[in-house]
Amino acid sequence: MFKKVWTLMALAALLLIVAAPAQAGKTWDQIQKSKELRAAMLTTGKPFGFHDDKNEWVGFDVDMAQEIAKRLGVKFVPVKADNNTRIEFLVTGKADLTLANMTHKRAREESIDFSITYFFDGQKILAPKGKFKELKDFVGKKIGTMQGTTSEVNLRNLLKGLGDKNPNVVSYQDEQACFSALEKGIIDAWSTDSTLLLGYAVQAPGKYELVGDFFADEPYGIGLPHDDSKWRNTVNALLQDMFKDGTYEKIYNKWFGPDSPYPMPLTRKIEMWP
Amino acid sequence: MIRHYLEKTWVQYLVLALLALSAVGYFVFVFHFGYGYRFDWTVLYKENPSYGEVLGHLLIDGLALTLAISLGSAALALFLGTVFGLARLSKFRPLSLTATVYVEFFRNTPLLVQLFFWYFALPMGLPEDLRRVLYDIRLDLWGLPVNFEFLTATVGLGIYTGAFMAEIIRAGIQSIPKGLLEAAFSSGLSFTQTLRKVVLPLAFRAIIPPLGSEFLNNMKNSSLAMVVGVPELCWSAQQIKALTFKGFEATTAATVIYLSLSLSMAALLNMVNLRLKILGEKERGFGHKMAHALFKPLEIFLETLAEVLRPSPRPVSLTLTPFQATMKRLGLAARKVLIKTGKALYLALLAYTLYLLAKGLASLDYGLIGENFASLLIWRFPHGDPSESLMGLGGLSLSIFMAVVAISVSFFIGLFVGMGRAAKNQIARIPSLLYIELVRGNPLIMIIFWIYFFLPIFGLDLDVFWSATLAMTVFTGAYIAEIVRAGIQNVSRGQFEAAASTGLSYLQTMRLIVLPQALKQMLPAIAGQFIAIFKDTSLAYIIGVFELTYVGKIIANRLMVHPFEIYTTVAVVYFVCCYLMSLGAGKLERRLASDTFRLNM
Numbered sequence: 001m002f003k004k005v006w007t008l009m010a011l012a013a014l015l016l017i018v019a020a021p022a023q024a025g026k027t028w029d030q031i032q033k034s035k036e037l038r039a040a041m042l043t044t045g046k047p048f049g050f051h052d053d054k055n056e057w058v059g060f061d062v063d064m065a066q067e068i069a070k071r072l073g074v075k076f077v078p079v080k081a082d083n084n085t086r087i088e089f090l091v092t093g094k095a096d097l098t099l100a101n102m103t104h105k106r107a108r109e110e111s112i113d114f115s116i117t118y119f120f121d122g123q124k125i126l127a128p129k130g131k132f133k134e135l136k137d138f139v140g141k142k143i144g145t146m147q148g149t150t151s152e153v154n155l156r157n158l159l160k161g162l163g164d165k166n167p168n169v170v171s172y173q174d175e176q177a178c179f180s181a182l183e184k185g186i187i188d189a190w191s192t193d194s195t196l197l198l199g200y201a202v203q204a205p206g207k208y209e210l211v212g213d214f215f216a217d218e219p220y221g222i223g224l225p226h227d228d229s230k231w232r233n234t235v236n237a238l239l240q241d242m243f244k245d246g247t248y249e250k251i252y253n254k255w256f257g258p259d260s261p262y263p264m265p266l267t268r269k270i271e272m273w274p
Numbered sequence: 275m276i277r278h279y280l281e282k283t284w285v286q287y288l289v290l291a292l293l294a295l296s297a298v299g300y301f302v303f304v305f306h307f308g309y310g311y312r313f314d315w316t317v318l319y320k321e322n323p324s325y326g327e328v329l330g331h332l333l334i335d336g337l338a339l340t341l342a343i344s345l346g347s348a349a350l351a352l353f354l355g356t357v358f359g360l361a362r363l364s365k366f367r368p369l370s371l372t373a374t375v376y377v378e379f380f381r382n383t384p385l386l387v388q389l390f391f392w393y394f395a396l397p398m399g400l401p402e403d404l405r406r407v408l409y410d411i412r413l414d415l416w417g418l419p420v421n422f423e424f425l426t427a428t429v430g431l432g433i434y435t436g437a438f439m440a441e442i443i444r445a446g447i448q449s450i451p452k453g454l455l456e457a458a459f460s461s462g463l464s465f466t467q468t469l470r471k472v473v474l475p476l477a478f479r480a481i482i483p484p485l486g487s488e489f490l491n492n493m494k495n496s497s498l499a500m501v502v503g504v505p506e507l508c509w510s511a512q513q514i515k516a517l518t519f520k521g522f523e524a525t526t527a528a529t530v531i532y533l534s535l536s537l538s539m540a541a542l543l544n545m546v547n548l549r550l551k552i553l554g555e556k557e558r559g560f561g562h563k564m565a566h567a568l569f570k571p572l573e574i575f576l577e578t579l580a581e582v583l584r585p586s587p588r589p590v591s592l593t594l595t596p597f598q599a600t601m602k603r604l605g606l607a608a609r610k611v612l613i614k615t616g617k618a619l620y621l622a623l624l625a626y627t628l629y630l631l632a633k634g635l636a637s638l639d640y641g642l643i644g645e646n647f648a649s650l651l652i653w654r655f656p657h658g659d660p661s662e663s664l665m666g667l668g669g670l671s672l673s674i675f676m677a678v679v680a681i682s683v684s685f686f687i688g689l690f691v692g693m694g695r696a697a698k699n700q701i702a703r704i705p706s707l708l709y710i711e712l713v714r715g716n717p718l719i720m721i722i723f724w725i726y727f728f729l730p731i732f733g734l735d736l737d738v739f740w741s742a743t744l745a746m747t748v749f750t751g752a753y754i755a756e757i758v759r760a761g762i763q764n765v766s767r768g769q770f771e772a773a774a775s776t777g778l779s780y781l782q783t784m785r786l787i788v789l790p791q792a793l794k795q796m797l798p799a800i801a802g803q804f805i806a807i808f809k810d811t812s813l814a815y816i817i818g819v820f821e822l823t824y825v826g827k828i829i830a831n832r833l834m835v836h837p838f839e840i841y842t843t844v845a846v847v848y849f850v851c852c853y854l855m856s857l858g859a860g861k862l863e864r865r866l867a868s869d870t871f872r873l874n875m
Contacts, residue, residue, distance in 0.1 A: 043818065043828065044827075044828075044831055046831075050831065050832070051828045051829075051831070051832055052832065053832060055649060055653070055654050055828075080738065080818045081818070082818060083516070084512055084515070084516055085727075085817070085818075087519055088515075088519070088521060088727055091519065092727065092730035092731060092735075093730060093735070094730060094735065107324045107517075108519075110519070111519040142409070142410070142412075142421075144503070147500075147509070147512060147513060147516060148512065148513070148515075148516030149516075153325070153517075168412060168421075170421075170423060170503040171503055171505070171509075171513075172501075172502075172503045173500070173501055173816070174827075175831075176827060176830065176831040177501075177503075180394050180830075181394070181503075184394060184397065184398060185405065185406070185409060186393070186394075186397070186409050186422065187409075
């Protein structure tokens with residue numbers, strides 16, 4: 001018995017030692033070696049990343065990531081993420097980049113890096129049609145949002161600024177829960193990035209509307225592992241190339257063009273370096 | 275030589291201490307945490323400059339909510355459990371059938387799916403005004419935010435745990451020998467008197483220990499309240515992680531809190547069990563004395579209360595005056611009528627509920643369910659894309675696959691750890707004990723978070739499916755270890771001694787004598803554990819494994835308009851699988867029946 005125990009202990013110790021040196025190299029080198037691009041994206045963020053009626057995983061972010069992989073000449077490996085995991089994946093090396101309609105925020109810079117802004121969005125509030133006129137009307141109302149997003153922080157700050165001492169904010173785990181809750185009237189309104197709101201609102205045409213102005217800018221950046229400037233430069237250059245040769249616009253129009261369910265004309269140009 | 279020393283307790287402790295020390299030293303001095311993770315414990319107690327608050331307060335608020343939900347739901351569960359446990363024994367068939375349906379349905383569907391149902395689906399059946407009132411509830415009970423989310427979580431959890439308690443209470447009452455009841459009735463006690471004076475006092479002794487572990491499970495299950503937006507402890511840890519990306523620190527803090535809650539509850543339960551043991555004054559050990567001392571104040575309080583409340587004895591005369599006799603006859607007649615009307619009313623209510631249910635079911639869009647049913651069963655198998663493990667296998671088949679892998683691997687973990695736990699040698703016993711208590715003291719969600727998010731920090735990288743399966747395995751292993759330990763300890767002492775005296779070694783004794791007997795006894799409990807882990811696969815949804823619940827959510831997300839159809843189908847699929855399995859387990863138990871064990875799940 002004791003011999004067995006010792007063998008087990010030794011095995012366990014060995015496992016720990018063997019497992020330890022599995023350190024990630026620099027992202028760029030690793031991609032060159034593995035010939036794979038692991039891109040983390042959302043599965044419930046319509047129209048950025050979601051499952052269509054053939055159960056295919058599609059969306060603006062998915063197309064963008066696919067294009068980046070194509071241009072790098074490596075295999076595209078999609079990784080499923082959510083609002084709580086999209087940063088964690090970069091920190092723990094489960095993904096090489098994340099396109100998960102993630103706002104470029106200074107607080108996030110402490111843990112990860114961002115590419116240049118590849119999509120401009122802002123936060124709004126979606127509510128049943130005709131019920132609210134302006135942002136002030138939401139004081140004291142029950143408003144839903146997603147846990148782990150900048151929207152949550154912005155919404156609380158907005159309501160506090162409008163004089164709501166104890167904002168009634170409910171944080172769900174994903175977009176779908178928010179929309180369900182809004183549909184059922186459990187919450188009075190749902191606040192997050194306007195494109196996400198529109199993506200859901202078009203499912204029930206004429207029933208919901210965006211109320212008030214943008215109250216926070218939400219510039220989306222591609223999330224990248226911390227302190228890896230070679231990789232960051234590569235991604236930035238790729239984005240600018242895509243914008244220059246029209247690929248970006250093609251993908252953009254596929255999801256937000258005049259024929260799409262949520263038309264939103266492309267008005268801003270991404271940052272270009274000569 | 276080594277063997278000789280290893281039998282000394284101090285050597286065993288020394289070895290353990292050395293092992294622990296070298297592990298700590300290894301992690302502090304030699305090991306580099308993967309991906310340069312920087313620890314910063316100050317997030318828990320220092321004011322965060324970006325948000326202007328001490329984020330550790332979130333954990334405290336979360337803990338308050340966890341406690342409130344646990345207590346509220348435990349009280350409700352105890353009430354429902356008693357009512358339905360008694361109702362299951364009723365001779366009035368419609369009542370006992372209702373109770374059976376309640377127990378079977380709620381025990382055999384995952385809590386997660388139930389919570390979704392209570393939160394999103396059920397209120398839709400209520401009138402608009404009432405719904406509005408429910409949704410707008412917002413009270414502040416001593417700083418505790420009470421709203422619709424909180425109430426849903428508390429009531430939903432109470433109903434879930436109640437189903438388990440009903441079974442325990444029914445089993446407890448049925449464990450009373452029939453002879454006692456006959457004796458009670460033949461000595462002229464009425465039904466309520468028999469219940470109050472004979473059945474319940476005896477039944478409670480059998481009921482309290484399993485009831486206690488049900489309270490413990492209830493507390494751990496309260497972590498699921500986060501899916502309906504209640505900021506309880508697990509939610510708070512996630513929140514701190516999302517705000518600061520210091521997931522390791524926040525999750526460690528939450529784990530420690532859960533663990534101390536579980537351990538103190540377990541300690542209290544232990545005390546109760548010791549107190550309940552019937553032992554003579556002289557046979558009592560230190561623990562028993564402690565337990566007696568601990569509960570003395572409560573006993574004195576209850577006795578005084580009973581003394582105060584006891585009605586003064588009425589003069590009893592055995593012959594009734596004509597007036598009294600008439601009154602008594604009238605009373606009996608009235609009671610009969612009351613019971614009859616009660617039964618009729620109950621039947622009417624039942625019929626109405628069934629009608630509502632049938633109407634609801636008839637209004638479902640079955641075309642929609644038909645279209646998506648295949649996806650719910652296998653997702654995209656075998657046409658999955660590269661992001662999906664196992665060729666796009668998902669839905670029900672993935673849930674079953676996960677459960678099968680988890681139970682098969684954890685069986686061996688459980689076997690070894692269980693043996694270690696039952697061993698005398700401290701080198702085997704203490705690590706086993708630590709593993710069991712550490713895992714069982716935490717909700718499964720926390721284990722999943724640890725494996726999924728923090729294994730990479732230690733350099734191991736797994737995809738979502740395998741992380742979730744590993745978490746389930748580690749989790750189930752601890753429970754099976756307890757089953758194994760109980761099985762081993764059920765084998766009588768004499769057999770060990772006989773084996774030792776015939777010259778068998780420890781391992782031989784285990785392999786040839788103890789385990790064959792113990793395993794046969796453990797089979798029903800392990801079957802129960804399998805059903806539990808199958809239901810628990812629904813939690814893998816939280817990290818995005820494509821099991822049944824997640825596929826249901828993805829489909830509901832796409833359809834948007836009719837999520838009710840999908841969630842109902844998901845619940846029914848879970849129920850059918852679990853119910854069939856529990857029927858099988860019941861059959862197995864009866865086939866292996868001897869009088870020393872009972873299926874606990």
